[in-house]
Amino acid sequence: MAVKTQEGAQLLTGGEAVAYAMAQIDPDVFPVYPITPQTPIIQTFAKLVANGKATTEIVNVESEHSAMSATIGSALAGARSMTATSSQGLALMAEMVYIAAGMRTPIVMAVGNRALSAPLNIHCDHSDSMMIRDSGVIQLFAESVQEAYDLTVMATRIAEHPDVMLPVLVCQDGFTLTHSEEPLVLTSDEVVKDFAGEYKVPLPLLDVEEVTTKGIFALQDYYTELRYQMNAAMEAAETVIADVFDEYSPLVDRPFGLLEEYELEGAEKVVFLMGSTAGTIKDVVDELRSEGQKVGLLRLISYRPFPAEAIRNALASVDEVIVLDRSDAPGAVPSLHAEMAAALYGSGVKLRAHVFGLGGRELVPDEARAIFAGEAPTHVALRS
Amino acid sequence: MSSLRPWQELSPGGTIRPTDAEKPKTGSWRTGIKPLADLSKCTNCLLCWLYCPDSAILIEDTTFVGFDDYFCKGCEVCAAVCPVGAIEMVSEETETPERWVMRSDESGS
Ligand code: SF4
Ligand code: SF4
Numbered sequence: 001m002a003v004k005t006q007e008g009a010q011l012l013t014g015g016e017a018v019a020y021a022m023a024q025i026d027p028d029v030f031p032v033y034p035i036t037p038q039t040p041i042i043q044t045f046a047k048l049v050a051n052g053k054a055t056t057e058i059v060n061v062e063s064e065h066s067a068m069s070a071t072i073g074s075a076l077a078g079a080r081s082m083t084a085t086s087s088q089g090l091a092l093m094a095e096m097v098y099i100a101a102g103m104r105t106p107i108v109m110a111v112g113n114r115a116l117s118a119p120l121n122i123h124c125d126h127s128d129s130m131m132i133r134d135s136g137v138i139q140l141f142a143e144s145v146q147e148a149y150d151l152t153v154m155a156t157r158i159a160e161h162p163d164v165m166l167p168v169l170v171c172q173d174g175f176t177l178t179h180s181e182e183p184l185v186l187t188s189d190e191v192v193k194d195f196a197g198e199y200k201v202p203l204p205l206l207d208v209e210e211v212t213t214k215g216i217f218a219l220q221d222y223y224t225e226l227r228y229q230m231n232a233a234m235e236a237a238e239t240v241i242a243d244v245f246d247e248y249s250p251l252v253d254r255p256f257g258l259l260e261e262y263e264l265e266g267a268e269k270v271v272f273l274m275g276s277t278a279g280t281i282k283d284v285v286d287e288l289r290s291e292g293q294k295v296g297l298l299r300l301i302s303y304r305p306f307p308a309e310a311i312r313n314a315l316a317s318v319d320e321v322i323v324l325d326r327s328d329a330p331g332a333v334p335s336l337h338a339e340m341a342a343a344l345y346g347s348g349v350k351l352r353a354h355v356f357g358l359g360g361r362e363l364v365p366d367e368a369r370a371i372f373a374g375e376a377p378t379h380v381a382l383r384s
Numbered sequence: 385m386s387s388l389r390p391w392q393e394l395s396p397g398g399t400i401r402p403t404d405a406e407k408p409k410t411g412s413w414r415t416g417i418k419p420l421a422d423l424s425k426c427t428n429c430l431l432c433w434l435y436c437p438d439s440a441i442l443i444e445d446t447t448f449v450g451f452d453d454y455f456c457k458g459c460e461v462c463a464a465v466c467p468v469g470a471i472e473m474v475s476e477e478t479e480t481p482e483r484w485v486m487r488s489d490e491s492g493s
Contacts, residue, residue: 104397165396213400225391226398
C-alpha cells in the first residue's frame with residue numbers, strides 16, 4: 001500500500017509530538033510526575049526546555065495528586081499551566097481533577113491512556129479516562145499522532161475561553177500512539193504562539209488590585225448552583241471547540257470535528273468508537289465497502305462534552321450502530337454504550353455494543369469484520 | 385439574610401470578591417474571653433497581627449491599634465505570641481470598646 005506523506009512531514013511519537021506542541025505554546029508552569037506511558041511526554045518536554053525551546057518552570061512533584069494540585073494553584077494564580085499523566089497517576093490525581101474542574105481551572109493535560117490496575121498492566125485502554133468521566137473536564141481523544149499534536153495546539157484556546165474555563169485533557173492511546181512514530185507536520189512556532197495567545201484568567205489569585213478568595217465552601221444553599229455552572233460551561237464548550245477547530249483548520253489545511261464521519265454516506269451499519277483503533281476499523285470499512293457492504297464509522301473525538309445531538313443527526317438514516325467501548329463497567333454498561341443509548345433513545349436506530357481492547361489487547365481486522373457481521377462476543381476476543 | 389442568587393450570577397467556580405460576601409459577624413462565636421492590650425508594654429512588633437487566624441488585629445498603616453470584636457474568636461493566639469506579655473485575655477463581660485482604638489497620644493510615651 002502506498003503511503004502518502006504530507007510535505008514537510010517528520011517522524012515523531014505521540015508523546016514527543018504532544019510535548020512539542022506544549023513547548024511551542026511555552027506554558028509558565030508544568031508540575032508533573034512520571035508514569036508509563038506518559039513519561040515520554042515530560043521527558044521530551046524537559047529536553048526542549050533544557051535546550052531553550054521553552055522557558056517553562058517544570059516542577060518535579062512527589063505524586064500526581066501534587067502535580068494536579070500545583071497545576072491548579074499556578075493556573076488560578078495567573079500562570080498558564082499544564083501537566084500530563086496516565087492510568088494510576090490519573091487515579092491518584094482524581095480528587096484534584098474534580099477540584100480543577102469545580103474551580104473552573106483552565107489547564108491543559110496530556111493523557112496517555114492506560115488500563116487501571118489490577119492486574120497491573122501498562123498498555124492502553126480508556127478506563128483511566130472513564131474514571132473521571134463526570135468530573136467536569138473536557139476530554140478529547142486522538143486517533144493519530146498528528147491529531148494528538150493538533151488537539152494540544154488548540155487545547156489552551158478551548159480551556160481558557162471565558163465561557164468554558166475548564167481543564168482540557170488531550171487523550172491518546174498509550175503505546176499505540178505515545179510510543180509509536182508516525183509522520184506528522186508540525187505547525188510553525190509563530191503560528192502556534194499566535195494561535196494560543198496570552199494567558200488570561202479572570203480574577204487571578206495574585207492580582208493584588210482585586211483580591212479574591214478561591215476554593216470556597218458552599219453548602220446546601222450554593223453547591224447545586226456552582227456545580228450546575230459546569231453544565232453551562234460544557235454546553236458552551238461544544239460551540240467553542242467547533243469554533244477553535246474552524247479557526248485552526250485553514251492554518252494547517254486539515255479538517256477537525258467533534259466527530260469524524262467515515263463512509264457514512266448510505267451506511268446501514270456504523271461502528272462508533274474513540275481513539276487509534278479507528279484506523280483498523282477504517283481499513284475494514286474500506287474492504288467491506290469494496291465487497292458491497294454498506295458500512296461506516298463514526299469516530300468520537302470530543303468525549304466530554306458529548307455531542308449527543310450531532311451524533312443523533314449523523315446517524316439519522318443508519319439502521320444499526322455498533323458501539324465499541326475500550327473500558328468495562330462490571331455490573332452495568334460502559335460509558336459510550338450508555339451515552340449512545342441515551343442519545344439514540346426513540347430514534348429507532350438499533351444499538352449493539354462490545355467491549356474491546358482492554359489492557360492493550362489489539363483489535364485485529366478479522367475481529368472487526370466479525371463485529372460488523374454480528375458474530376463477535378460482547379467482550380471481543382474473550383477466551384471462554 | 386439576603387436572597388440567594390441564581391447560578392448565572394455567581395462567578396465561575398465561586399470565586400469571591402470582598403464585595404460579594406456579606407460581612408458575617410463571626411465574633412459572635414467567641415469563646416467567652418477576649419483580648420485586652422496594655423499599650424505601655426506593646427512594642428508594636430505586630431506578631432499578633434501576623435498570627436491572628438481571623439485577621440482581628442487592627443492596624444493603621446503599621447501601628448497596632450487594637451482588636452476587631454466583629455471577628456475575634458477569643459482563641460488566645462495573640463496573647464500566646466506577644467513577646468512582651470502585652471495581651472491579657474479578659475472575660476466577655478469586661479467593658480471594652482466595640483472596635484478598639486488603643487493607640488492614641490500616649491503611644492509615644
Ligand atoms: S484572641 Fe484570637 S481571634 Fe482574637 S485577636 Fe487574639 S488571635 Fe485574633
Ligand atoms: S504582639 Fe504584643 S508587642 Fe507585638 S504588636 Fe502585638 S500586642 Fe504589641
